[in-house]
Amino acid sequence: MTPLGTVESVAILRARTGLGDLLCGVPGLRALRARLPHAHITLITYAEMAPVVERMRTYVDELLPFPGWPGIPERPVDEQALPAYLADARARRFDLALQAYGANPAANEATAALGARRTGGFFITGTIEPDLAVHLPYPEHRHEIDRHLDLMAHLGAPPAGRALEFPLTPEDEASAAAVKPDGPYALVHPGATSPSRRWPAERFARVADELARRGLQVGITGVPSEAELVAEVRGHMRAPSLDLCGRTSLGGFAALLRDAELIVSNDTGAAHLAAAVDTPSVTLFLAGDPVRWAHPRPHAVVRVQVECNPCRHLVCPIDHRCAQRLEVAHVLAAVDAL
Template sequence: MYRKILIVKPSSLGDIVHSLAFLSSIKREFPRVEIHWVVAKGLEGILDGHPLIARLFVVDKEGWKNPLLLFRTLKELISLGRELKKESYDAVVDLQGLFRSGLITWLSGCPVRVGFSDARELAHLFYNRSVEGGRAGHAVERYLKLARLLGVNGEEISFAFGPLSPSPVREGYFVVVPGARWPSKRWPTEYFIELLNMMAPSGLTPVIVGSREDISLSQAIVEGLRGRCINLAGKTDLRGLCSVIRDARFMITNDSGPMHIGAALGVRVFAIFGPTDERLTGPYGEDSLVIKADGIDCRPCRKRVCKSMRCLYEIKPRDVYTILLDSGALLDSVQRDSPGL
């Protein structure tokens, strides 16, 4: 039915991971379709070389936000539109649902432009096929609504990652994600230190991951653990990050991009949630557990900055440790690493 489809999903990392379920569903239903993808600079690593994606268009999304670069932005958009028109797509799907992504969808010149009728920033004005539901339900399920609009019938959900190399870390470790894009989503660093010191008798090695922006807080954790960990913050590309997460026993994480990678790869995820709504952006997987404070009337507020951060400070390290014990994660670790058990 379709010869060539363009996915417009520039960011963010977690949303791109969720979009892999859309990619999988399209390729299952239409195995011969050629898929192209518009992705933001800096995030192309998770899609580059993917066997299900024939072409990537990498755009300077952050640069486009700078009003001083307006002329350059317009020039880049016009150039991108010309390139997209040359491809003669059968359908273009805007999974981002914002003005710029809607504009890219329209600039493609494609006769079938798909998105949500309730998309933000008037993006829906650029579509000619739409469905309601862009703001309710989990992101994975929202994207699959658009897949059904294209004719996908199956209900199976899977996340199509490209080939990954073996983890550079030897077995017997768990992943820790102390960072997050919003300051309000970061569980206190001192809480991570206290929790990881409690977990030391398990014999598992904490492996700290994150971006270059997370280096300082990751280093604080290293010092708090007196070096009894591996710090990979700022030292892996996206493919390497996926490899490290995939081979971990489990992960302890804030609401972050790496959290979604872990859930999609089937890793056991313990996700600490504060101001965001886990029903919309929580880890999508059977082995995922959301840890949140009870009785906090103001959550989820979705504030990027918060003076009190009560919803996170109320989640004590001892509480998280108890959850890990009750889940069997630490017991499983002891059993796996102890001869004769």
């Protein structure tokens, strides 16, 4: 019998704040649901990720908001909320709690603290005494999707495909329709959470101008906090463009993206959303690692190999050579290849 043989409730600690992180976990959740169609599956992550988790309702029954944990860097620990969270989790008596965060012993501590009947998931060799029937050494050099599929397969839940998913609603369609251009259009997404993953705005503008010259209307997208960056890109452009920064809900952006001819984006959530809605994309990898995060065609990777990439720096401590050596011509060649 596999470790999942008698499991009726599963808690999965996925304490991430990135859209791409959660989307790349969907294939693993799909495999688990196929293996345990009647189990109650709880995803533990930050409350702000509720709009993304809501799209996973086929595979996830509920979100248990995570107040943070010492050593998990995504958010400061909410010390006041932590006792009630732990009491709530322990009262549920999960059959199985899985550390699906990654290579961080603090995440194993946070998972063990849930008080489940059995605890498993990823671990780093030498940091804990693992139950090897339900623990898996963190597969460092695998794609993010495949890491989670590996874990589920180890538990006895075989893969059910690598495709990402982001279901759309009528409200999403209406949000997109309010700003959608008439005729063929492309999207350019110059933002990213960390500066080390952002290509210069002036070069994005030159790419956008070339897309316009090819006969496409061009929309520049971003979240509301990126309004200044979007304005900078548009300010460098010669061709007309649409300011789509913060103009839709997340679901509306997904619907807008689905109907685009393509998107040119930094390595950020928009690129993963493009994979989820089957829109061709050109993704610029600077500090980020395409081995871990890139998607297969019709999604193209553009990068230059330098001495130090990929790297974990949020801000480049030297001259950001991975960005400076990536030319507009490289990006346009990928656009034309698609």
